[in-house]
Amino acid sequence: MAFTRELYRLGFEISPVILSEGIAQSIPGGMLPIVALTQSASFVSSLIGGSSSLTDLDKYFCHWSAMQGTTMIDYDIATYSFANQIVAANALLANPLRVSLLMRTPINENTGAMTKLVTLSALQAVLQAHANLGGTYVVATPGVIYSNCILKTVRDVTGGNETTPQSQWLWDFEQPLVTETSANQAVTNFLNKIDAGDKQTGSAWTNTASALGNTALGSGVTSGINGLISSLKGTFGI
Known part of the structure; x- marks a missing residue:
């Protein structure tokens, strides 16, 4: 003891x-x-x-x-306008926790x-x-x-x-x-969704760039998207 x-x-x-x-x-x-x-x-x-x-x-x-x-838990109740009053009644804004x-x-x-x-x-x-x-x-x-x-x-x-x-x-x-780790994870998830494609309806998935086909416009968009993804990954060190 x-x-x-x-x-x-x-x-x-x-x-x-x-x-x-x-x-x-x-x-x-x-x-x-x-x-x-x-x-x-x-x-x-x-x-x-x-x-x-x-x-x-x-x-x-x-x-x-x-x-x-x-503080163990700290929330503010949202007071700004909402289009849906049901959402407004349950809207909580998280605050950073403090310890001394x-x-x-x-x-x-x-x-x-x-x-x-x-x-x-x-x-x-x-x-x-x-x-x-x-x-x-x-x-x-x-x-x-x-x-x-x-x-x-x-x-x-x-x-x-x-x-x-x-x-x-x-x-x-x-x-x-938000910590550095969670921020990096959020950016990674976002870039993965761009790279994999956008969900349109139901369970169908399509790649935005590929949907334009092998047209001249499609080739330009594909190159632009791939360049953007590479740039973002380089910026965030992913």
């Missing part, structure tokens, strides 16, 4: 953020836990190996907690003021590089695990009563409606 509790804390309190692709693209699996940036690799390895001197999670550099306002985590960085016997300065400065540089490379995040909360998230802001929310300045940082993530 104690081991399970420690794993739970490790996953949701110590390292609930995972960098995906971006700077982690060369790592097997394409993922890098945030704890690898906030703690030394040897420290993490010793913890996983069961070293008794490294199992005090309270002395880790930072501790995370999910904040209120995280609070990162606390207390000063303790393992984390001095200079260690904190160096760690946060290095973390800032890594996060900026990750964004420049198009990287995303996996964010784990006790209720829901969000994938393909984008980090929007990291800001200081330390209260005025705190004795240690800049010890609480709010991370705001957003899960977009």
Whole structure:
């Protein structure tokens, strides 16, 4: 039971953020836990190996907690005009999901003021590089695990009563409606439909270009369509 509790804390309190692709693209699996940036690799390895001197999670550099306002489902009801009122009554517009985590960085016997300065400065540089490379995040909360998230802001929310300045940082993530993978898939499906032909009626399928036959007009249209398809595939890297 104690081991399970420690794993739970490790996953949701110590390292609930995972960098995906971006700077982690060369790592097997394409993922890098945030704890690898906030703690030394040897420290993490010793913890996983069961070293008794490294199992005090309270002395880790930072501790995370999910904040209120995280959305599981978010829709807007369409208010613009529809020709069909039945459709209008059931029209929902999906919104991106939002998730916020609070990162606390207390000063303790393992984390001095200079260690904190160096760690946060290095973390800032890594996060900026990750964004420049198009990287995303996996964010784990006790209720829901969000994938393909984008980090929007990291800001200081330390209260005025705190004795240690800049010890609480709010991370705001957003899960977009369309990811790069799904966009590429949509374009691929669209191009495949153009290449295979347009569905006319029932189960009959016909190739638009071939339907014009071997006429001069048909040959010109066929060449034009094939050129368009090749151009689109080259543009989207398909």
